[in-house]
Amino acid sequence: MKLRGLYAVTDSQLLAGKFLAYVEAALEGGVTLLQYRDKSSDEARRLREAEALRNLCERYKTQLIINDDAELAARLGVGVHLGQTDGPLAPVRALLGHKAIVGSTCHASLELAEQAVNEGASYVAFGRFFNSSTKPGAPSANLELLEQARIKLHVPICAIGGITLENAAPLVAHGVDLLAVVHGLFGADSTAEVTRRARAFNDLLLIK
């Protein structure tokens, strides 16, 4: 299966009080991957919310990815996204099996990306490409990196960090398959606007 499209990433603060309504609005507009990103240590809430997202994703035929937490991903039978400080990829690939989606943060490094692919990553994520209010301190990446990545790597390429409808087109033109977005999708003032934005991201990626 070729991974290409909008990669919606949740944010617990931004979505407080409207979590499932906004996520469903995004799914309504079309989401290829949905990442549950919750940096809290409230395990009971994390399990509850992740289960609710898995049910929603099943209804919309969207793939759920859990950020950071391979154990939770294994428990739910879904994918996982790991950063450079979230532990090694190979044992997680072994835990989740060959069909699971396992993503890896590679910042602006082709070397990290090649290593991730060798360890079994399903996609590699580069960023941040623009200023991000969600993660202002993330290291920055640029468009030239994407051209080299497109030539060297044979897995889907994900871009993240400050992506909006206004600045995403050059990323797509430089070969990005997955646009990972928090604020540019969920920082909307209505569910209707979230759905409109999701559709517009898909239009940018020429996805029906």
Ligand SMILES: Cc1ncc(COP(=O)(O)OP(=O)(O)O)c(N)n1
């Ligand atoms: C799609 C995607 N790309 C990058 C990240 C960042 O992962 P990481 O560096 O582990 O940082 P946290 O998100 O865990 O704070 C991501 N989550 N998703």
Ligand SMILES: Cc1nc(C(=O)O)sc1CCOP(=O)(O)O
């Ligand atoms: C979670 C995350 N990781 C990043 C990286 O560069 O690795 S940037 C980022 C935040 C993405 O949120 P927004 O779309 O609101 O900028």
Ligand SMILES: [Mg+2]
């Ligand atoms: Mg992480």
